[in-house]
Amino acid sequence: MLKLLKYNWKMNSLSLYIVLVSSVLLYALLVIGKYKWGWMDELVFVGGVVVSSLSSLILLVMTSLSYKHQLSSYHRRLLPLSQLEEIASILLLGVVYMLLAATLTFAFFAVLDVNFNSAEVNKAMEILLQPKPLISSILFALWNTITLLALIMLSMATTYSFRGKYRAWIGVIVFVGFSLAVDYITNLVVGPSYDQYFAFIKFGSYEADISLSESLPVDWFHFWSVPMLIAALALVLKLAVTHYLMKKRIQL
Amino acid sequence: MSVVLEVKDIHKSYWRKTALSDVSFTIERGKVIGLLGSNGSGKTTLMKLIAGLTHPTSGSIKVxxxxxxxxxxxxxxxMPDIPLxxxxxxxKDAVxxxxxxYADFDHAKAHEMISFMRLNEQDRVSSLSKGMQERLQLTLALSRNASLYLLDEPIGGVDPVARGKILDALVEYYNPESSIILTTHLLTDIERIFDEVIMLKQGKLILQEDVETIRMKRGKSVDELFKEVYAEC
Known part of the structure; x- marks a missing residue:
């Protein structure tokens, strides 16, 4: 598994360096903009969020392309590895990429010292950068990376289980269908008022009453335990079906 | 001699198109087998089935x-006909x-073959010519101490000098304890190294015979027999 990770890392290394260096340069530009040219804190903050989201998205696409390569290349399919090792290696690659993006993002916000016009938002920022909420956020981000990657892998494995030019649509249907099904089951079990944190697609609008010290999920395990269980079961199902498709259905 | 490959009642179809039908044969250890057939006869499909890249519709294959x-x-x-x-x-990265x-990869043999094939370890794979690519592919495939080698058109599309070099490498470096199944259309160049030939026609096995038997009993070379069998294809 680690050997496969090594070769995926090497394969993507140039693109990875470009993404990381570009992110660092953009973050640096935002910091310089704030301290040297007097850019508004809100603007710098939003800029940081945009850079962070874009770099994470690109790294997610790179991970997905690595999986595509794993499924469609002769020399990869010929390797004497179990399907579980192949899946785990891609998930690990996604987690490492996510951690890299998260490290840069947190370093940026730690250096930035933003001051908003709203006292509540300032307080939220202060709380979010404390160790416990920070670790909770990173764990949630990691969990979401794994569940989203597993869904992407399931969709791609389904796509590659078929032949013909319309097979990509089957993958899209699986992606949307599975996401909606998990969303529906979570609502059914927990209730419709619950924030559907784990669903990829969310419908509806939300109004948040920000009373931060009370609503932040510091005791996050208790707070999220039921949807977490559903998401964990969905994750196991996704990985099991992907494993089956890779072993029995995908052909070159 | 022990059997290294056993193919039994293999049927493979893609939707309505049949690629292989009722193919059965065995291959013993230490043999070089020519897998022959016209385009679309099922040679590559059979190799992919044996390599585990695709699954049979019915039947079994044991290695x-x-x-x-x-x-x-x-x-x-x-060694397929596309880059590995x-x-x-x-x-050097490919090596x-x-x-x-691969636990059976012989690093010393790989280095020896790289030198024999006049490959440069620092060259980028994407910059190699087709002939050099094929030399690298063969180096990688033969540097393993495998029980069964599957070589799909190892000399297709290369110039006669490279072809000679590749054939010399095949004879020089193959492990006599193992077996080779090799597909090619360039029979004149390669038939000297075959022990047996298997002929496929429209997905069916039509012949499995010793090269010596073909020469002695039929009074023909493999190339002549091939032209006779596939004359109308």
Whole structure:
């Protein structure tokens, strides 16, 4: 598994360096903009969020392309590895990429010292950068990376289980269908008022009453335990079906 | 002699198109087999089935007594007609890739073959000519001490000098304890190394015979027999 990770890392290394260096340069530009040219804190903050989201998205696409390569290349399919090792290696690659993006993002916000016009938002920022909420956020981000990657892998494995030019649509249907099904089951079990944190697609609008010290999920395990269980079961199902498709259905 | 490959009642179809039908044969250890057939006769499909890249619709394939799957990939070395390397790799990276994943990879043999094939370890794979690519592919495939080698058109599309070099490497470096199945259309160049030939026509096995028997009983070379059998194809 680690050997496969090594070769995926090497394969993507140039693109990875470009993404990381570009992110660092953009973050640096935002910091310089704030301290040297007097850019508004809100603007710098939003800029940081945009850079962070874009770099994470690109790294997610790179991970997905690595999986595509794993499924469609002769020399990869010929390797004497179990399907579980192949899946785990891609998930690990996604987690490492996510951690890299998260490290840069947190370093940026730690250096930035933003001051908003709203006292509540300032307080939220202060709380979010404390160790416990920070670790909770990173764990949630990691969990979401794994569940989203597993869904992407399931969709791609389904796509590659078929032949013909319309097979990509089957993958899209699986992606949307599975996401909606998990969303529906979570609502059914927990209730419709619950924030559907784990669903990829969310419908509806939300109004948040920000009373931060009370609503932040510091005791996050208790707070999220039921949807977490559903998401964990969905994750196991996704990985099991992907494993089956890779072993029995995908052909070159 | 022990059987290294057993193919039994294999049928393979893609939707309505039949690629292979009722193909059965066995191959003993230590033989070089020519897998012959016109375009679309099912040679590559058969190789992919043996390599574990695709699954039969029905029938069974055993390599070294084990059904094709995860374990047989350890003992089968397959050289398809497309590159087994990645664009970012240098020749030395491709060798490392094989060394890392295959326990039977012989690093010393690989270095010897690289020198024999006049490959440069620092060259980027994407910059190699087709002939040099094929030399690298063969180097990677033969550097493994596998039980069964599957070589799909190893000399297709290369100039006569490279062809000679590749054939010399095949004879020089193949492990006599193992077997080779090789497909080619260039029979004149290669038939000297065959022990047996298997002929496929429209997905069916039509002949499996010793090369010596073909020469003695039929009074023909393999090339002549091939032209006779596939005259109308």
């Amino acid at each position: 070294g007594g084990a059904t094709v799957g995860h374990d047989t990939k350890r003992i089968v070395s397959y 390397t990645e664009g970012w790799m240098k020749v 490392s890739f094989y060394r890392d994943f």
